[in-house]
Amino acid sequence: MQSIRKFFRNNLITISMILIIFSGIWIEKIQFINHVQNTASLKTMESFIKNEVTHQRICTFINNEKIYVFWIGEFSFFRCFYSEPPCYIFDKDGLLVDFSVDYGSDSSFSKKWNWHNEQIEFQSPQEVLQILQHTN
Numbered sequence: 001m002q003s004i005r006k007f008f009r010n011n012l013i014t015i016s017m018i019l020i021i022f023s024g025i026w027i028e029k030i031q032f033i034n035h036v037q038n039t040a041s042l043k044t045m046e047s048f049i050k051n052e053v054t055h056q057r058i059c060t061f062i063n064n065e066k067i068y069v070f071w072i073g074e075f076s077f078f079r080c081f082y083s084e085p086p087c088y089i090f091d092k093d094g095l096l097v098d099f100s101v102d103y104g105s106d107s108s109f110s111k112k113w114n115w116h117n118e119q120i121e122f123q124s125p126q127e128v129l130q131i132l133q134h135t136n
Contacts, residue, residue, distance in 0.1 A: 036086045036101045045094035049125045056085060057122040060131050063113055067092045067135055069128050089113060092135050
């Protein structure tokens with residue numbers, strides 16, 4: 001018992017710093033998930049563009065003979081938590097139909113949308129809007 005007290009007393013600063021760091025990382029992760037969910041509450045691609053939601057890539061793709069837009073967001077500050085960035089799926093009318101905080105680790109999301117295709121070309125938000133206007 002004496003040695004445990006001595007250990008904690010001698011390492012109090014180190015233990016405190018480790019707890020502070022892990023608390024900060026955990027808080028950032030929760031804030032990032034909340035950010036993705038709040039972004040998804042915008043509900044339309046036009047509102048994503050108006051609100052300047054950041055993106056890495058955007059593309060159109062076909063799934064079950066319907067056209068969709070795959071909007072890949074930005075990583076969190078602590079990228080090590082996620083295999084892929086968040087993404088949002090819009091239908092041909094520009095309405096949000098699905099999203100994932102980490103589409104790389106979300107196997108049900110990846111199976112459902114199956115967007116991986118070597119021939120996909122990434123586009124700007126304006127190009128995607130033009131493509132969608134021509135499909136309606």
